[in-house]
Amino acid sequence: MIIADENVNASIINALRENKIDVISIQEDFWGIKDEAIIQLSKDMNRIILTEDKDFGEWVFAHKVKEISVIFLRYSLDETDKIKIMLLNLINQKGDLLFNKFTTVTINKIRSREI
Numbered sequence: 001m002i003i004a005d006e007n008v009n010a011s012i013i014n015a016l017r018e019n020k021i022d023v024i025s026i027q028e029d030f031w032g033i034k035d036e037a038i039i040q041l042s043k044d045m046n047r048i049i050l051t052e053d054k055d056f057g058e059w060v061f062a063h064k065v066k067e068i069s070v071i072f073l074r075y076s077l078d079e080t081d082k083i084k085i086m087l088l089n090l091i092n093q094k095g096d097l098l099f100n101k102f103t104t105v106t107i108n109k110i111r112s113r114e115i
Contacts, residue, residue, distance in 0.1 A: 001091070003042050005051035006031060008073070012050075015084045021091055023050075035059060042068050048098055050087075060102050060115055068115065069099045074106045082107040 004013050006027040016023045024047065026038060033041075035055055042049045048069040049056060057072060059065045071090075075083040086105050091098070103112040 001047060002050050003038065003045065003047040005038060005049060005053055007052045008050055009080060011080060012073070012084055012087065015088065016091070019088055019092075039065060039068055057102065066115060067100070070102045071098065072102065072104045074104060079107050086110065
């Protein structure tokens with residue numbers, strides 16, 4: 001379901017996996033590949049890109065990349081435990097509804113926009 005960009009905190013990836021969410025980690029399996037390759041992988045594998053990288057917003061909204069799904073995490077290091085809870089709740093409640101959307105998750109709110 002998820003392809004985690006290499007900047008995603010390992011504890012977040014572990015929390016997802018502990019909750020039976022299928023996660024492929026770029027850092028573990030495809031270290032060093034470019035954003036374009038991550039986008040193509042997500043399309044080929046039908047996975048949501050999980051990232052802390054603002055560049056994916058640029059790909060979607062400025063470059064008009066279509067047929068991808070992104071969850072963009074915005075938090076500070078001391079908010080890691082809270083963002084894990086927000087993310088797990090989001091995936092468990094919305095699941096497949098997150099596809100074809102750009103979703104921003106903070107500890108205070110979740111915003112989804114159609115791509």
